[in-house]
Amino acid sequence: MADVPIDDRPRERLWRQGAAALSDAEIVAVQLGSGRAGASAVDVAQRLLADWGGMRGLAGARPQELAKAPGVGPAKAARLASAFAVASRLHGPTTWPTLTTPADIAREAAALIGQSRVEQVVVLVCDGANRLKRAEIIATGSAKACPMPVREILSTVLLYDGVAFAVAHNHPGGDATPTSADVRTTRQLSDASSTVGLRLLSHVIVTGADWRSVLGPAPADHAEPRSDR
DSSP: OTTSOGGGSHHHHHHHHOGGGSOHHHHHHHHHOOOBTTBOHHHHHHHHHHHTTSHHHHHTOOHHHHTTSTTTHHHHHHHHHHHHHHHHHHHOSOOOOBOOSHHHHHHHHHHHHTTOSSOEEEEEEEOTTOBEEEEEEEEEOOSSOOOOOHHHHHHHHHHTTOSEEEEEEEOTTSOOOOOHHHHHHHHHHHHHHHHTTOEEEEEEEEETTEEEETTSOOOTTSOOOOTTO
């Protein structure tokens, strides 16, 4: 961060203004302490947050996984994991939302990918009671399309000891209507998940404040997309 004025660097700003003044990326950057060749600590932190779906996803990452990220390594991974462990023990267990309806899934997905300008796929890994354990963006495409990697979705759910899961992707164009490809892929995913003993809760499409369930109509209390789009 040699090109950033000293007073604007995260650690110095923390001293002057307190931790509340720092962004998530800056907080993580302070824990990292340094970046890597061609990337500052904030750059590395931003990449971590993007890869793990935000601060909550990063908190659930294993140190061995974090250590593999460019610019991290074992020492920085240990510092990050320890910081999240301190926060967890101070405030008690993290309260994860329960994904009871497609609307619950849409809410969690929209926070991650609802405003993205390109299509992205997020998998929401849940326990047997449908409590969200992890949210991870696993595919990024173009403004018009993104592959739905069935094998990677199932591998991710199994990796994090999921029992149930949901999938969501966004339509940057503003129309949440499922395509025939969306329906076909969802059926393939449903069949494959049952084969390996996993339960697919739903697949939803989000776009801004609107959403649709791929294999069913939106709930009665969900407003239709505006006709001027």
